[in-house]
Amino acid sequence: MRDDERALVERAKRDPRQFGALYDRHFQQIYRFVYSRVREQSAAEDVTSEIFIKALKAMPRYQDTGRPFAAWLYQIAVNAIADRYRTLRPAQSLDDFHDLSVAGPALEDLAAHRDELRRIWTLVDQLPAQQKMALVLKFQEDMKIEDIAVAMGKSAGAVKLLIHRGVSRLREDADALRPVE
Amino acid sequence: MSMNHDPELDDILQDEELARLAGLLKATRRAEPPLDDAFRSALRRQLMQRAWGMGEVRAPWWQRLAGPPALAWAGAALGILLIGSVVVFTANQGPGTNVLTVTSPMADAHAVQLQQPILVSFNQPMNHAATEAAVQITPATYVTFSWQDSKTLAVHPSGGTLAPNTQYQVTIGPSAKTLTGQPLTRPATITFVTRPAPTPQPSPRPTPTATPVSQLTGEHRLAALPSGAFYAPQWSADSSTVYFVGDNGALESVSAAGGDPKTLVPDGVSYPAITVAGDRIAYVRGGNVEVMTLADSSTVDLATASGVSALSWAGNQLLWATASGVFESGANGPGQLTPVAQGVTVVSIAPDGAHAIFQSGPAFSVADLAANTSQPLAGASAFLGWSPDGSRLLYATATGTAAADTQGSPIGTLPAGDASWSSKDVVLLGSDTSVSEIHPDGSGGTLLNTGTYRQPAWAPNGSTFAFVRAASLWTATSPVLAPEVSPLDQAAAVVTQFMNARLALQQDVATTFLDDNGKQAYSSSGLPLLVNGAARFTRDYIVMQELTGQNPRTARFVVRLVLSRGPLDVSEYDETLTLVRAQPSQPFLIDQASADSTRLLDRGPEVVSVDVAAGSMKIVFDSDLVSDTVANGVILLDKNGKQVGGQATYANRTVVFTGLALTPGADYKLVVLTAVQDVNGRNVHGEYDLNLIGPVVVDVIATPAPYPIPSPIPSPSPSPSPSPSPST
Numbered sequence: 001m002r003d004d005e006r007a008l009v010e011r012a013k014r015d016p017r018q019f020g021a022l023y024d025r026h027f028q029q030i031y032r033f034v035y036s037r038v039r040e041q042s043a044a045e046d047v048t049s050e051i052f053i054k055a056l057k058a059m060p061r062y063q064d065t066g067r068p069f070a071a072w073l074y075q076i077a078v079n080a081i082a083d084r085y086r087t088l089r090p091a092q093s094l095d096d097f098h099d100l101s102v103a104g105p106a107l108e109d110l111a112a113h114r115d116e117l118r119r120i121w122t123l124v125d126q127l128p129a130q131q132k133m134a135l136v137l138k139f140q141e142d143m144k145i146e147d148i149a150v151a152m153g154k155s156a157g158a159v160k161l162l163i164h165r166g167v168s169r170l171r172e173d174a175d176a177l178r179p180v181e
Numbered sequence: 182m183s184m185n186h187d188p189e190l191d192d193i194l195q196d197e198e199l200a201r202l203a204g205l206l207k208a209t210r211r212a213e214p215p216l217d218d219a220f221r222s223a224l225r226r227q228l229m230q231r232a233w234g235m236g237e238v239r240a241p242w243w244q245r246l247a248g249p250p251a252l253a254w255a256g257a258a259l260g261i262l263l264i265g266s267v268v269v270f271t272a273n274q275g276p277g278t279n280v281l282t283v284t285s286p287m288a289d290a291h292a293v294q295l296q297q298p299i300l301v302s303f304n305q306p307m308n309h310a311a312t313e314a315a316v317q318i319t320p321a322t323y324v325t326f327s328w329q330d331s332k333t334l335a336v337h338p339s340g341g342t343l344a345p346n347t348q349y350q351v352t353i354g355p356s357a358k359t360l361t362g363q364p365l366t367r368p369a370t371i372t373f374v375t376r377p378a379p380t381p382q383p384s385p386r387p388t389p390t391a392t393p394v395s396q397l398t399g400e401h402r403l404a405a406l407p408s409g410a411f412y413a414p415q416w417s418a419d420s421s422t423v424y425f426v427g428d429n430g431a432l433e434s435v436s437a438a439g440g441d442p443k444t445l446v447p448d449g450v451s452y453p454a455i456t457v458a459g460d461r462i463a464y465v466r467g468g469n470v471e472v473m474t475l476a477d478s479s480t481v482d483l484a485t486a487s488g489v490s491a492l493s494w495a496g497n498q499l500l501w502a503t504a505s506g507v508f509e510s511g512a513n514g515p516g517q518l519t520p521v522a523q524g525v526t527v528v529s530i531a532p533d534g535a536h537a538i539f540q541s542g543p544a545f546s547v548a549d550l551a552a553n554t555s556q557p558l559a560g561a562s563a564f565l566g567w568s569p570d571g572s573r574l575l576y577a578t579a580t581g582t583a584a585a586d587t588q589g590s591p592i593g594t595l596p597a598g599d600a601s602w603s604s605k606d607v608v609l610l611g612s613d614t615s616v617s618e619i620h621p622d623g624s625g626g627t628l629l630n631t632g633t634y635r636q637p638a639w640a641p642n643g644s645t646f647a648f649v650r651a652a653s654l655w656t657a658t659s660p661v662l663a664p665e666v667s668p669l670d671q672a673a674a675v676v677t678q679f680m681n682a683r684l685a686l687q688q689d690v691a692t693t694f695l696d697d698n699g700k701q702a703y704s705s706s707g708l709p710l711l712v713n714g715a716a717r718f719t720r721d722y723i724v725m726q727e728l729t730g731q732n733p734r735t736a737r738f739v740v741r742l743v744l745s746r747g748p749l750d751v752s753e754y755d756e757t758l759t760l761v762r763a764q765p766s767q768p769f770l771i772d773q774a775s776a777d778s779t780r781l782l783d784r785g786p787e788v789v790s791v792d793v794a795a796g797s798m799k800i801v802f803d804s805d806l807v808s809d810t811v812a813n814g815v816i817l818l819d820k821n822g823k824q825v826g827g828q829a830t831y832a833n834r835t836v837v838f839t840g841l842a843l844t845p846g847a848d849y850k851l852v853v854l855t856a857v858q859d860v861n862g863r864n865v866h867g868e869y870d871l872n873l874i875g876p877v878v879v880d881v882i883a884t885p886a887p888y889p890i891p892s893p894i895p896s897p898s899p900s901p902s903p904s905p906s907p908s909t
Contacts, residue, residue: 016232023225031221035214042717045220049227049747056228056235057588061554120205138190139206145189160193167199167206 009069012059019056022069027052030073033141037081047084051076067150074143074151078133085129123170131166134159217715223747230370233282281305283353283369286560286578289748290591291720292376292622295342297594298327298335299351300580301371302560306331308358315357315365319350319783320804321859331360333579340833344803345378346722346741346789348750348782372748376624377722378790378801395630397616400657401439406649412452413638414647414654418459420640423647425654426450432464432473437645437656445478452492452501457532457641463499465489470501470515484508484515491527495534495571502527507537507550519550528564533571536587538564545576547589556589565600569641573621575600575608582610584621593622599636605643609659611635616648618659629659669728672736672760672769679758679771680721680740686711695771696761702774708756716744716751724755725791727876729846736760736769737874739791744779753787754779757872784866786859791851793876795843798826800836800851804859811836814857814865820848843875 008025011018030051035044054076062072124135130152137148145163149156187207194200282304287293301316312334313326323339336351343349350372357365407428415424420437424445427433432446432453446466453464463472463483470483470492483499486508492501499510506520507527521527521539528538528545538558539546545561548554558564558576565575565582573586575595582600584593596619598610607618611634619626634657635649645658675694682691688711695703703710712718725739738758743750759773780787786804800815811831817838819825826838843849853869 016235017229019232020225020229023228027221027224028216031216032214040713041215041217041715042713044214045217045224045715045747046717049224052224052228053231056231057556058554060235117205120202124206135206139203142207163190164193164199167194167202170202171196171198 005069006064009062009064013062016056016059019059022055023052026070026073029070029141030077033074034077034081036136036140038084043084047077047080050080054080065150067147071143071147071150074137074141074147075153078151082129120170124166127166127169131162131169134162135166138163217746220715220746223749227747229367233367233369281357281359281363281365283365283371284559285351285371285373286580286583286591286594287373288371288559288591290373290594292624293343293373293594294623295345295375295378297343298337299343299349299371300329301334301336301351301353302579303332303334303357303359305359305361305363307334308360308362309334312353312357315354317352317354320344320347320786321861321863322349323805323860329579340805342833343375344789344834345375345801347803348372348374348743350749374720374750376622396627397630397657397659399438400655401437402650403435403437403439403647403654403656404433404442405653408652410451411636411649413636415453415455415462416459416638416640416647417455418457418641420642420645423654423656424453424455424462425647426453430466432462435654437640437647439656445473445475446480452489454492454494454499456494456497463492463494465492465501470499472499483510486515491530491537493530493532493534495530495532498534500530500534502530502537509534519548519553529567531567531571531574531587532569535571538574540564547574547585547587549587556587558583558585558589559591566602568602568606568621569604573602575602575621582608584608584623593620593624595619595621595623596626599634601637601639601646603639603643604641607643609637609639609646611637611648668734668769669726669736672728672738673723673726675760675769675771676723676726676738676740676758680742683711684718684721698773699771702771708774708776712742712744714744716746718742719745719750722789724789725793725871725873727793727873729759729874729877730761731877733761733763734769739871741789743782750782752779752781755871780867785863786857786865788853788869788871791871791873793843793873795845795876796839796841798838798841798851800829800853802834802836802859804861805834806831807858807860808832810856810858810864814854816852816854817841818850818852820850825849845875845877847875849873849875 005025008018008021012022027048031044031048034047034051035041038044038047051073055073058076124132127135133152134148137143137151138145143151145156145159148159152159154162187203190200190203194203284302284304285300286302287299299318303312309326309328316324316326316334316336318324318336322344325337325339327335327337329335350370352368352370353365354368355365403423404425404427406425412426416422416437417424422434423437424432424434427442427444429448430450431444431448432450433442433444435442445462446464449466450464451466453462455462460476461472461474463470465471465486468485468487470486470489471480472483473480484501486501486503488503490502490504492499494500500518501508502521504521504526505517507518507530508515509518522541524541526540528540530537535550537548537550539548539555543562545558545564546555547558558574560578560583561576562579563577565577567574571587573584573592576583576585577597580594581597582595583591584595585591595608596610596617598612598617600611601609602621603609606621608621610617610619613633613635615628615631616634616637617626617628633650637646637648639646645656647654647656649655679691679694682688682694691710692700692703702708720743722741722743723738724741725737727737729735729737736759738760740756740758741753742756744752754776756774756776758771760769761772762769786802786806788800789803790799790801792799792801798817808831811829815829815836816824817826826841829836829838831837849872851871851873853865855865855868857865
């Protein structure tokens with residue numbers, strides 16, 4: 001955890017009224033992650049509210065483990081989304097969330113593979129829940145393995161295994177993943 | 182692959198194809214999701230409001246004393262002592278009281294009872310005049326004030342009741358001050374939603390008896406109880422036998438119907454707890470936790486435990502608490518489930534073993550034993566009991582009884598009393614003067630009898646209960662009262678189930694309440710069956726209901742759908758539903774549906790209820806109105822647009838037309854013009870029109886419903902209405 005964030009966290013632990021600074025810093029990131037999973041605006045608002053209210057309530061008991069504060073928020077988010085998924089399946093297309101162009105000038109040669117990208121993320125969505133969450137946190141949220149472990153309540157080794165199995169399973173569907181000419 | 186190279190993946194995905202896939206996944210940009218800035222701001226406001234309620238978390242005194250700042254200031258303290266001698270009176274201000282906080286047992290509650298004041302609690306003695314002047318309330322409401330003590334303000338609606346089905350926002354402005362002149366740094370807002378009004382009675386009914394008559398049967402005195410510690414009596418699984426602690430701590434059993442008690446353990450028993458199956462009973466005796474198998478009275482010493490403060494079964498697992506922790510029985514002997522901090526007492530362990538009630542000084546909290554976290558129980562002065570499944574709980578507050586979930590979030594406010602939660606989700610409230618039943622959300626309160634009914638404890642059957650009267654243990658039985666079901670009640674039940682299914686986004690279930698015409702009305706080209714959007718459909722209520730046809734039986738409902746953002750209601754619209762059934766043995770189905778346009782809330786007074794009878798009509802608003810604006814602002818028209826019924830009378834948010842002679846089946850229209858103004862000077866935002874049909878006169882129907890009715894609307898028994906009082 002960076003020193004400036006550590007100071008914000010310590011202040012909010014002592015005085016919950018200081019939580020606003022943490023909210024301002026992490027709202028966009030958490031909302032975007034939640035939306036990517038529930039894909040419906042009002043549901044995303046519900047779940048995001050739940051996450052930050054839980055975080056605020058639990059703030060006095062937050063333990064600094066050296067990992068980013070966001071990893072803890074993701075942990076609450078992962079659980080909240082899992083609760084949501086028990087009763088509601090996302091209905092919106094993946095295309096509405098994942099911009100299926102690719103980033104960076106070095107990737108211009110991949111820009112033609114929108115179909116492949118779409119199919120990959122469609123297949124990610126069909127993976128077992130734990131594998132799917134590990135891949136989303138790694139590739140979509142760009143998190144470190146150790147932070148994913150915090151968010152998912154697992155060991156780093158277990159997360160690595162989930163990622164390996166998830167990507168391997170994607171490869172198995174070679175036909176679906178073959179680049180479109 | 183060079184793109185977005187992530188060294189962490191090198192040892193996980195060594196295969197080239199796996200690395201290529203990883204590169205593709207990592208290269209996908211995330212599109213920005215739709216985001217309502219109003220939501221972002223509203224959530225921040227909500228969080229800050231909660232944070233202010235939580236106040237500053239202070240470290241324990243020994244940590245503060247040992248901290249570097251404390252040492253640094255130690256020398257300066259000597260000088261301060263001199264000053265302190267001059268301002269010694271400030272020593273009465275204890276630690277933690279420097280931040281003025283505002284709380285209310287009604288905050289965020291739903292189904293709040295109408296006949297109660299709005300309680301606002303401060304953590305410091307307040308300047309009464311300044312605080313009262315700082316109170317703002319929406320919808321516009323005349324109020325008076327009283328102080329329960331120097332820190333607790335009661336805000337009384339002058340009309341005697343709160344408006345039904347209304348979201349209130351009570352704001353304490355920054356001009357509120359403590360007795361020492363400290364202002365509130367920011368406005369604090371308390372938000373809650375009231376319960377529906379009592380069901381209107383459009384048809385003649387048997388007159389309820391005015392004299393209270395006991396609803397209880399079979400009261401039996403079972404045994405004398407010793408003075409001193411009282412332990413809740415334990416029930417056998419079949420509700421036939423009561424186990425209790427008698428003289429000298431003897432564990433005794435007695436038939437619930439009366440008879441001679443039988444001694445199971447001669448002395449020294451405390452904290453008895455029986456399994457759900459009723460086959461074993463555990464207790465503390467002589468510093469040991471013992472378990473007796475009731476079939477053969479054999480006992481087993483399970484563990485040595487001193488200072489036990491709670492003991493409970495969770496299935497076949499026995500849990501108990503001491504000053505050092507919560508323990509559980511196991512195959513290899515007892516084990517500690519969770520430690521307990523110094524100064525904390527475990528008051529009770531939930532029936533599912535997942536939670537416990539912790540007390541630290543005067544503060545109570547509900548602890549998650551697995552996660553080792555706890556949530557405060559706001560305003561709790563005593564713990565009263567768990568729901569049988571352990572998912573909800575009851576505790577006493579300064580003003581009554583609060584029902585909450587295991588996160589400490591309120592789910593209802595109930596009257597004060599000794600409480601017990603039944604397997605049928607009914608709360609029994611006993612006192613020195615009466616016993617009553619009530620739903621956990623505070624609805625459906627029924628007085629069962631007057632007299633002394635202390636420490637009630639439901640039996641597993643949910644109808645028999647034990648209680649204490651005059652130092653003796655008694656039992657009584659509360660009969661299940663079959664409600665009289667009118668056709669309108671049956672139709673209302675269908676409407677309620679239909680709306681509940683829509684609230685739960687259960688399209689298939691909702692469709693079962695529609696006939697072919699109804700399905701057409703909610704087809705893709707008609708009304709939306711599931712209400713989705715940025716503003717959530719969060720609640721609904723019936724504005725008007727009437728029987729409009731006898732053969733076939735037809736009922737008409739105007740249902741209001743309320744849409745919210747976060748905790749705040751923001752808009753609403755009305756649907757008019759016509760329900761039909763061909764035969765009394767058939768259920769009502771929704772045959773026609775229409776909707777008016779959406780209205781924004783908090784823009785002026787709103788009609789929340791219309792009761793229609795052949796000879797009268799009552800229109801209830803959510804706000805106190807300027808009475809002079811009502812006479813020409815609320816009118817009733819016939820189908821030709823001719824005004825009928827003369828001028829209306831107005832008192833206590835309610836407009837009444839009397840002397841009507843509405844023709845059954847004829848069309849009428851209630852019109853509320855924008856001339857109508859609330860006491861804050863705001864006019865009705867847009868003309869409100871309500872089409873209605875002259876109600877048919879029906880005979881008393883006492884036939885039971887041919888299908889289950891899930892208590893859709895408040896009990897048909899009349900509730901006391903307040904006597905009108907002049908506005909202040």
